Amino acid sequence: MKYLITIALILLTCSLAAFDELSLEHFSGKTAFVNDFPFLETASGAQYRLLLAPQNLLDSLGIAFEEDADLEVSGWLKGTLLLVKELKIADRTFSLRDATQKDLYTHQSDRTVDPDTCISCWLCIRQCPVEAISRKNGKARIDPALCIDCGICIEGHARFKGCPVNAIE
Ligand code: SF4
Ligand code: SF4
Incomplete structure (x- = not known):
C-alpha cells in the first residue's frame, strides 16, 4: 500500500521528455554541488543540474569541478536540467555532444x-x-x-x- x-x-x-526539440542555450555562473552532483549556479541564484557523462569519461577528459569555480556551459535546458554540449572550466573548453545531441565519446x-x-x-x-x-x-x-x-x-x-x-x- x-x-x-x-x-x-x-x-x-x-x-522528462527528450531534449531534442529544444534550442541550444548558453549559461555562465559558478559551480555548485547538491548531493555531490555538479550544478551551474547563475548570478541570479538559479541552479541547473548538469547532465554530463559517466565519471570515468569525465576523468579521462580531465574534466574536474570545484565548488564556486567559474563555469560556462552551452546546452539544452529542460526545467532545471541542463544537457551539456560544451563547457568551459578554468579556461579549458570541453565538448561532450555535437549539435544533434549525439555523444562525441x-x-x-x-x-x-x-x-x-x-x-x-x-x-x-x-x-x-x-x-x-x-x-x-x-x-x-x-x-x-x-x-x-x-x-x-x-x-x-x-x-x-x-x-x-x-x-x-
Ligand atoms: S528500477 Fe525502475 S521500474 Fe524498477 S522499481 Fe525502480 S523505478 Fe520502478
Ligand atoms: S543514471 Fe543513467 S539510467 Fe539513471 S536516469 Fe541518469 S542517465 Fe538515466
Missing part, C-alpha cells in the same frame, strides 16, 4: 537494475533524461552505452524521489 501511494504521487509529476556506465528488487513501476523510464532505461523481461534495464550517470533514477530530481524500492545501483 505504501508503495502504491508513493507511486500515485510520483505519477502526478511530469516525466563512447562510454559505459556501470548503473544496473536488480531485477529481483524491481517492481516494474516504470517511473525510472519516465524520468531518465536520455531514455537510457527500457523494459526487458518485465523489468527495467539500463543501457550502459546511453546512461550518462546523472543519478536521477537513484537520487531523484524535483518531486521524483528516485526508484521507490532502491532497485538501481
Whole structure:
C-alpha cells in the first residue's frame, strides 16, 4: 500500500521528455554541488543540474569541478536540467555532444537494475533524461552505452524521489 501511494504521487509529476526539440542555450555562473552532483549556479541564484557523462569519461577528459569555480556551459535546458554540449572550466573548453545531441565519446556506465528488487513501476523510464532505461523481461534495464550517470533514477530530481524500492545501483 505504501508503495502504491508513493507511486500515485510520483505519477502526478511530469516525466522528462527528450531534449531534442529544444534550442541550444548558453549559461555562465559558478559551480555548485547538491548531493555531490555538479550544478551551474547563475548570478541570479538559479541552479541547473548538469547532465554530463559517466565519471570515468569525465576523468579521462580531465574534466574536474570545484565548488564556486567559474563555469560556462552551452546546452539544452529542460526545467532545471541542463544537457551539456560544451563547457568551459578554468579556461579549458570541453565538448561532450555535437549539435544533434549525439555523444562525441563512447562510454559505459556501470548503473544496473536488480531485477529481483524491481517492481516494474516504470517511473525510472519516465524520468531518465536520455531514455537510457527500457523494459526487458518485465523489468527495467539500463543501457550502459546511453546512461550518462546523472543519478536521477537513484537520487531523484524535483518531486521524483528516485526508484521507490532502491532497485538501481
Ligand atoms: S528500477 Fe525502480 S523505478 Fe525502475 S521500474 Fe524498477 S522499481 Fe520502478
Ligand atoms: S543514471 Fe539513471 S536516469 Fe541518469 S542517465 Fe543513467 S539510467 Fe538515466
